[in-house]
Amino acid sequence: MDSGRGFIGPSLSEITLIYKNVFTNIGNAYNPITGVFTAPLKGAYMFRVSVFGRNGIAAGASIYKNLERMVLAYANQPQNDLNSSNGVVLILEVGDVVYVRLWPLAKIFDSEDNHSTFSGYLLFPLR
Template sequence: MKALVCILLLLETFVFVVQQQVDGGLNENEINQQISSEDGRQNPPQTDTLRAEASTDSQQYCNLGIPDIHAALRELTATVTEQKGNIRELTATVTEQKENIRELTTTITEQKENIRELTTTVTEQKENIRALETQLRDEMNKKNEEISNLTLSQVEELRKENKDREIAFSAGLMQSGRGYIGPFTTDITLTYKNVLTNIGNAYNPITGIFRAPLKGAYMFRISIFGHGGTPATVSIFKNEEQVVVVHDVQAQDRVTSSNGVVLILEVGDVVYVRLWSGTRIYDINQENLNSFSGFLLFPLRVQ
């Protein structure tokens, strides 16, 4: 019974000390006082004999089987102190991590705000680009319309200007029948009477002369046909100047040749074809074996 009382006393004292250590800690004197207090509380005033016996029994039992309470309390105090230090370190670490988390959260929030601003800027730029594309498209359409109108207007003006500049002719030698022309003792001007085209009426089928109504570059071409045994030779003249010769000669069978030239003519200049003396050509109406043609390539400015 006495041993049980001693054990309970020690256990209660141990629990109290642990609580005090957790709450604030006790020193060794306070622990001894607490033990004395607990001993007095557990052992109400009795006879001196009973107190002495209990003290003697408690000391005997404690000496026999219970460890030194002071050493256990010191070890427990050291452990609790170490754990409190660990808790403080852990608390500091947690506080530091919380601060890092707050800083990271702030950084993420700033980055999100930057991304939103960038997204807004990109959206505005896209809108500006679309508006610019629309503006450019409208301007291009307007320019194209102006160019189209200008082109049509220019074409119409050129048409009006060139209405009197449409000059071209083509004619065959004989209007009817067939036969030889030549030979003659002198050169003669050929009159191409079978007129196929005479735009601008610059060619005269009665005289065989083309007279330039405009200053410009003109293209002329002649072809000849004949029979062997006699040469066939003709020339294109500009005013009184021979510029192109067409010639062929064969002992027998047919003779053919052609030639052309581009001439710069002033207003009133004349172009015609002359048959050389001593030569002859042969023609059949509507076959136009001998032909004379010309047209205006482009007008030139009068200076």
């Protein structure tokens, strides 16, 4: 998400989240303009998402592989800050894409402390 402090969402439909604060991007497989990771080689990859909400607003996002929802992180707690995270190991072929989509009507918070994140890495290549 953009550097700075504030909310993303809500929206009436799912939106792809774009994480612009990229710590490491070896091989440039993650595109910080589109928010999409494209597998450069066949392998087993680990992905994680975390979402942070403020003031009791539901926070929810899903990790997608190509067009299929894989896992979700969701939290809804009235009148409090909240967070949730989830992760998944995926077998990807060259060119498969992985990205995070914000749920409809959900709202997540981020700041310079990087509360809401998306990360992934290659565990090992496959033939």
